[in-house]
Every structure is written in C-alpha cells, then in structure tokens.
Amino acid sequence: MSEFLQQMVNGISLGSIYALIALGYTMVYGIIKLINFAHGDVYMIGAYIGFAATTYAQLGFFPALIISMAACAVLGVFVERIAYKPLRNSSRIAVLITAIGVSLLMEYVMMFFVGAEVRSYPKLLSERVFEIGNVYIKAQQLYIIATAIILMIVLQFIVHKTKTGKAMRAVSIDKDAAQLMGIKVDRTISFTFAIGSAFAGAAGVLVGIYYNSIDPLMGIMPGLKAFVAAVFGGIGSIPGAMIGGLGIGIMETLVSGYWNSMYRDAAVFAFLIIILILKPAGLLGKNTREKV
Amino acid sequence: MLSIKNLNVHYGVIHALKDISLEVNEGEIVTLIGANGAGKTTTLRTISGLNKATSGEISLEGKDITNIAPPQRVKMGISQVPEGRRIFPEMSVLENLELGAFLRNDKAEIKKDIEKIYNRFPILGNRKRQTAGTLSGGEQQMLAMGRALMSRPRILLLDEPSMGLAPLLVREIFNIIKDINNTGTTILLVEQNASMALSIASRAYVIETGAIVISGTGEELAKSNEIQKAYLGGE
Numbered sequence: 001m002s003e004f005l006q007q008m009v010n011g012i013s014l015g016s017i018y019a020l021i022a023l024g025y026t027m028v029y030g031i032i033k034l035i036n037f038a039h040g041d042v043y044m045i046g047a048y049i050g051f052a053a054t055t056y057a058q059l060g061f062f063p064a065l066i067i068s069m070a071a072c073a074v075l076g077v078f079v080e081r082i083a084y085k086p087l088r089n090s091s092r093i094a095v096l097i098t099a100i101g102v103s104l105l106m107e108y109v110m111m112f113f114v115g116a117e118v119r120s121y122p123k124l125l126s127e128r129v130f131e132i133g134n135v136y137i138k139a140q141q142l143y144i145i146a147t148a149i150i151l152m153i154v155l156q157f158i159v160h161k162t163k164t165g166k167a168m169r170a171v172s173i174d175k176d177a178a179q180l181m182g183i184k185v186d187r188t189i190s191f192t193f194a195i196g197s198a199f200a201g202a203a204g205v206l207v208g209i210y211y212n213s214i215d216p217l218m219g220i221m222p223g224l225k226a227f228v229a230a231v232f233g234g235i236g237s238i239p240g241a242m243i244g245g246l247g248i249g250i251m252e253t254l255v256s257g258y259w260n261s262m263y264r265d266a267a268v269f270a271f272l273i274i275i276l277i278l279k280p281a282g283l284l285g286k287n288t289r290e291k292v
Numbered sequence: 293m294l295s296i297k298n299l300n301v302h303y304g305v306i307h308a309l310k311d312i313s314l315e316v317n318e319g320e321i322v323t324l325i326g327a328n329g330a331g332k333t334t335t336l337r338t339i340s341g342l343n344k345a346t347s348g349e350i351s352l353e354g355k356d357i358t359n360i361a362p363p364q365r366v367k368m369g370i371s372q373v374p375e376g377r378r379i380f381p382e383m384s385v386l387e388n389l390e391l392g393a394f395l396r397n398d399k400a401e402i403k404k405d406i407e408k409i410y411n412r413f414p415i416l417g418n419r420k421r422q423t424a425g426t427l428s429g430g431e432q433q434m435l436a437m438g439r440a441l442m443s444r445p446r447i448l449l450l451d452e453p454s455m456g457l458a459p460l461l462v463r464e465i466f467n468i469i470k471d472i473n474n475t476g477t478t479i480l481l482v483e484q485n486a487s488m489a490l491s492i493a494s495r496a497y498v499i500e501t502g503a504i505v506i507s508g509t510g511e512e513l514a515k516s517n518e519i520q521k522a523y524l525g526g527e
Contacts (some may be wrong), residue, residue, distance in 0.1 A: 163394070170380055170391055176342050177378040182366035182395035182443065286382075 002134035007257040008250060013141040013210070015249020016148035020203040021226035022233065022241035023155065024076075024196030030172040030236040031192045033092060037099040038079060040223015041106035042197045046072045046204030047214045048114060054122050061124045061209070065147070068205045069198040076197025077190045085186065103223075110216040118215045121208040144206045151199060152242055158195070159238060168192055172236070221265065225252075228272045234285025243283060293318045293478055294339070294370075294447055299348035301331075301338050308334045310503045311348070316447065316480050321473050323481040323489040323510070325523060326499035332482040333375050335499070336449045339480070340372040341365050352447070367395050369446030373453060377436040381425030385416050388424050388435055392442025402442070409438040412468070430461040437468065447478040454485045466492055486523035490514040498523070 021043055028036045046068045053064040083102050087095045126139040159165040170178040171188045179185055207222070208214050229248040233240025248268055255267040275282065294316040301309040309331050316322045326332050337343040339350055341362035350358045352368055371392075379388050389409060393402045410417030413434040419427065424435055433453055440448060450469065454462040462485065470492050473479050483489035490496055493510035498519065506513065513519050 166387065166391060167394065169383065173380045173382060174378055177374060177380065178391075179342060179362040180340060180366065180372050180374060180378075181391045181439075182363040183391075184361075184363050 003257065005133075005135045007253045009135060009137055009141060010257075011250030011253035012246060013144045013249070014253060015229075015246035016145050017203045017206055017210075017245075018222065018226045018229045018249050019242045019245025020148055020151065020199045020206075021222060022229040022245045023152075023238065024200050025227055025230040026233070026235055026237060026241040027168075027192050027196045029230070030238075031168060031189055032084070032088075032095075034084065034095050034099060035227065035235075036084075036196075037096070037223070037227075038083075038102040038106060039196070039200055040219035040221075040226070041103050041110075042072050042076055042079075042219075043200040043204045043207075043222065044214070044216060044219030045075060045106065045110065046197075046201030047208040047218065048110065048204075049201065050205035050208055051119060051121060051214060054124055061143070061205075064124070065202055065205050068201040070201075072201030072204075073194040073198040076193040076200075080190060080193040085189075103219075107216055107219070114216065116216060118213045121212050121214065123212075124209055140210055144210060147202060147206060151202060155195065155199075155238065164188070164191055225265075225268050228268055228275075231272060231282055232275050234282030236286065237282070237284040240282055240284035293353055294480065295349075295351050296335075296339070297349045297351075299335075299338065299350065300346045301334055301343055302346045308502055309338065310501075312499070312502075312504055314497050314504065314507070316478060318478055319473075319476070320494045321469070321479045321481060321492055323483055323493035323496045324499055325483055325486045325489055325496060327523075328484065329501075330499045331502040332499055333451055334502075336372060336374075336451050336480070336482055339365075339449060340370055363395070366443055366445075369444075370449065371440040371443045371445030371447070372449040373433075373436045373440045373451060375451040375455070377432045379424045379427075379432050379435050379439065381423065383424060384421055385424055385427070385435060386420040388439050389416075389442050392439035395443060405442055405444070409441065412471075413438055429456050430458070430465070433457065433465060434468075437465075437472070441472065441477070445477060447480060448472065450479060450481045452482060452484060454483065454488060462488060486519070487514070490519075 021039065024039050025036060028034055049071045050064045050068040053059045053067045079102055083098050084095055087098060125143050128139040130137045159168060167178065167183045167188045168191065170181060170183055171185050175185050225248055226245065229244035230241050232247055233242070233244025251271065252264045252268060255264045296312060296314045299309055299312045312335060324332050324335060334343055338345055341360065345358055349356060352370065357365055357368065380391065389406050393405065396402055415431055416435055416438055424432065427435060437453070453465050453469065457465065466488055469479060469481065481489055481493065490510045490513055496508065496510050496513045497504050498506040498513070506516070506518065
C-alpha cells in the first residue's frame with residue numbers, strides 16, 4: 001500500500017508538469033485547430049532561460065520562474081506571428097508541417113548556441129524530504145504541485161472571469177461571430193499563445209529543478225507525452241488537459257514502479273492508440289457538433 | 293446613413309456581387325430580397341467586414357469604411373445578426389449577451405441593457421443561466437438579436453431572421469424587428485420570405501445572381517407583377 005501511495009505522489013508531481021504543458025497544446029488547438037508540435041521546445045527554452053537566470057544572474061526560484069514564463073510568452077507570440085499567422089487561411093496540414101519545422105529549428109538553434117551537452121541546474125529549492133508513514137514526499141514535489149495548482153487556478157480565472165478569457169472562448173467557438181462582437185481575433189490568438197507558452201516555460205523550470213538536468217532535445221518526449229495527455233483529456237478542453245496530464249503522469253510512474261521503467265514510454269503511446277480507438281474525442285472532448 | 297456604391301466582391305474566380313449600389317437612410321427598414329445564392333448574405337458580410345470588397349465603396353454616415361476591420365465597424369455602430377444565428381452554443385445566455393457588449397466599458401449601462409433585452413424577450417431572462425445551445429430555434433434567434441443590440445448599434449443588419457422558424461414565430465420575430473426600428477435603430481433586412489419582409493419595409497431592393505435588378509418602396513414591390521411571380525408565389 002505504501003508503495004502504491006509513493007508512486008501516486010511521484011505520479012502526481014510528474015503529471016502536474018505534463019498538465020502544464022498539455023494546457024498549451026489544448027488551448028492552441030482549441031483556438032486555431034493546430035497541434036503545435038513546437039510547444040515542447042518552448043518548454044525546453046523555458047528550462048534554459050530558468051537555468052540562465054539562476055546560474056548566471058544568481059536569481060532564486062520565483063524570479064527565475066517569472067522570467068522564464070514571461071520570456072516564453074514573448075517567444076510563443078513571436079513564433080505564432082512569424083510562422084503560423086501567415087498560414088491562417090492555408091490547409092491545416094501546411095500549418096502542421098510548419099510546426100514540425102519550427103520545432104526542429106528551435107532544437108538545433110538552441111544546440112548551436114548552448115551546445116548539445118547536458119547541463120545541471122543549481123539547487124534552488126530545499127532538499128528536504130518529508131516522511132509520512134512509509135511515504136516520502138520531497139519538498140520539490142510540493143513546490144511543483146503547488147505551482148501547477150496556482151497556475152491552473154489563475155488560468156481558470158482568466159478564461160472564465162475576464163473579458164480576454166471570454167474573447168478566447170468566443171474565438172475558439174466561432175471566429176466570424178466573435179468578430180461581429182468586436183473581438184480582435186488575431187490579438188486573441190496571440191494572447192492564447194502567450195499564456196500556453198508561459199505555462200510551458202514554468203514547466204521547463206520545474207523539470208530542470210526536479211530532474212536537475214537539461215539539454216536541447218529535452219522537449220521532445222515530454223512534449224509528445226503532454227500531447228497524449230491533451231488527447232486523453234479531450235483536445236480543446238482545459239479541464240481535460242489537467243486531468244489528462246495527471247493521468248499520464250500517474251500511469252507512467254505506476255508502469256515504472258510495478259513493471260519496468262523501460263516500458264513507461266511505450267505504455268503511454270500504447271495508451272494513446274487505445275484512446276484513439278475507444279474514445280477518439282477523449283474524456284471531456286466534445287463530439288463534433290452538427291451545424292443546425 | 294449607410295451607402296454602398298458600385299460594390300464588387302469576388303470569391304476566387306466567382307463574381308459574387310456585381311456593381312451593387314444601395315442606400316439605407318436613418319430610421320428606415322430596408323429589405324434586400326432574392327433567391328438562395330443571389331448574394332444577400334455576401335452583401336451583409338461585406339458591410340460588416342467579414343468579406344472583402346474587390347472594388348466599390350461602403351460608407352457609414354459619410355465615412356468610408358470599405359477597408360477597415362470588422363471590430364472597428366462594430367464600434368462605429370454596425371451590428372449584424374448573422375445567417376444561422378451563430379450564437380455561442382457552449383456559453384450561457386447571459387454570457388452571449390455580455391459578449392454582444394464586448395466593446396463597451398460602461399458596466400452599469402450594460403446591466404441595464406441586459407434587463408431591457410430580458411424585457412423584450414422574457415424567455416431569455418428565464419433562461420439566462422442555461423447554455424445557449426439548448427434553446428429552441430426561435431429562442432436562439434431572439435438571443436442572436438438581443439446580442440446584436442447589446443452593442444447599441446446605429447444600424448442593425450439582419451440575415452434571414454425567419455429561417456427555419458414556424459409561421460407563428462416568424463410573425464413574432466417580424467413584430468420585434470418593427471419594434472426595434474421604432475425605438476430608433478435603422479435596419480437592413482435580408483430575407484427569402486419576401487412577403488413578410490416587404491410588409492414591414494419602407495424600401496426594398498431585389499437581388500438576382502449578384503446584381504440589384506429592381507428597387508422601390510415596400511408597397512410598390514409588393515404589388516409589382518414581376519415580384520409577385522418570382523418571389524411571392526402569385527400568378
């Protein structure tokens with residue numbers, strides 16, 4: 001039993017990170033129907049910005065987190081303006097291929113500048129470990145979970161209570177109707193990229209601290225897994241991305257803990273295939289509505 | 293108030309609007325009637341800016357608006373009830389109305405206007421927390437009209453408000469349109485239901501395959517032989 005609880009604690013903290021990344025996928029998909037494959041690389045760059053802020057500028061955890069989020073928000077908007085906006089009326093496959101191109105570009109430009117080697121993060125957070133019964137909870141895990149929860153609450157507030165959030169929902173439902181309300185569609189799309197990318201930046205810093213190592217290709221696997229999480233939860237659904245992220249994180253740690261950690265990636269993608277067969281719309285996904 | 297001069301619109305190689313000119317004066321109800329595919333919806337979408345004009349001029353109260361973005365046109369007082377209503381089905385009735393007032397910042401006045409909408413359409417008041425997608429067709433039409441009024445438009449563009457509604461409901465919707473007009477909003481109404489549209493319009497234009505073929509007062513057109521034959525099912 002205590003082993004199970006231990007795996008759950010590990011799974012929830014890993015899953016919170018996936019959830020933060022998955023939110024960006026799902027929000028961008030919701031608003032322009034694009035699977036933004038460059039999203040995992042924004043997360044990687046977020047990790048590097050956090051690294052620079054802590055190692056070179058000697059900043060603490062919170063300033064580094066905020067700087068990384070802000071820089072990633074700017075990066076996300078920049079990528080959208082340069083790469084995706086000119087393709088707004090092109091076929092979806094053209095934008096998708098562009099996203100893959102942007103992803104490779106970001107990985108190898110980063111490699112050019114910072115080198116391919118793995119770097120280790122400074123120790124920013126307490127190394128304390130709490131013991132409850134036979135379950136060990138690291139202070140770092142608590143930070144990760146708390147950061148994720150706070151950001152998700154902020155996101156819910158933005159989406160449901162602010163004017164910009166309402167504009168985001170309106171644009172994701174019907175762009176023409178949104179324009180007739182006076183909503184600026186391009187600005188709203190940029191804002192969505194900004195928030196999604198900021199969350200990826202936060203996830204990058206958290207992972208850097210937790211695993212203590214970063215490299216220019218670190219975004220590929222978590223990016224794909226967060227994508228699976230978003231599909232599992234129902235792509236386009238914000239609560240779905242949160243649940244999906246946690247679900248994938250827990251699944252992965254259970255597979256590693258009880259079976260073999262070599263199989264954890266295979267398990268996640270096998271799970272994707274199963275979802276696509278059994279419930280393609282995902283847990284909270286909408287069935288495609290017919291136009292009346 | 294609204295003036296369109298020699299407007300041309302293309303969809304790729306298709307010439308959808310051919311040299312259209314029309315005029316809507318302050319306080320009028322003007323209707324644009326015609327068959328399916330004649331260019332009625334394109335005309336409205338070009339006025340609100342969702343479609344781009346290839347040539348010609350659209351002006352509102354003397355100001356050229358041909359090339360400005362749709363949100364700016366909303367700010368200037370153009371509001372459209374689009375074809376098929378296009379409410380936001382996953383949002384509540386209240387949220388739909390609030391989105392109609394997106395460009396306004398006068399919270400207290402917005403609240404008052406929402407109350408006015410509930411007075412005009414009591415059913416919307418009863419269902420304000422319900423998601424809009426669960427409303428019936430007629431209720432959705434009322435919501436779309438209410439939402440469009442929330443921007444306090446000077447001119448309201450209505451695209452086929454009678455589409456898909458039972459005859460009794462159609463009459464009710466037309467009464468409401470007359471009522472909205474009486475409270476000071478100019479109206480440009482696009483309709484396939486020509487007899488209903490002509491009965492409330494001060495002036496009318498007939499559009500056929502992208503060109504205006506006849507215009508006149510509502511009464512004149514209702515009596516005209518050609519119109520009778522083509523649109524009113526007369527002999």
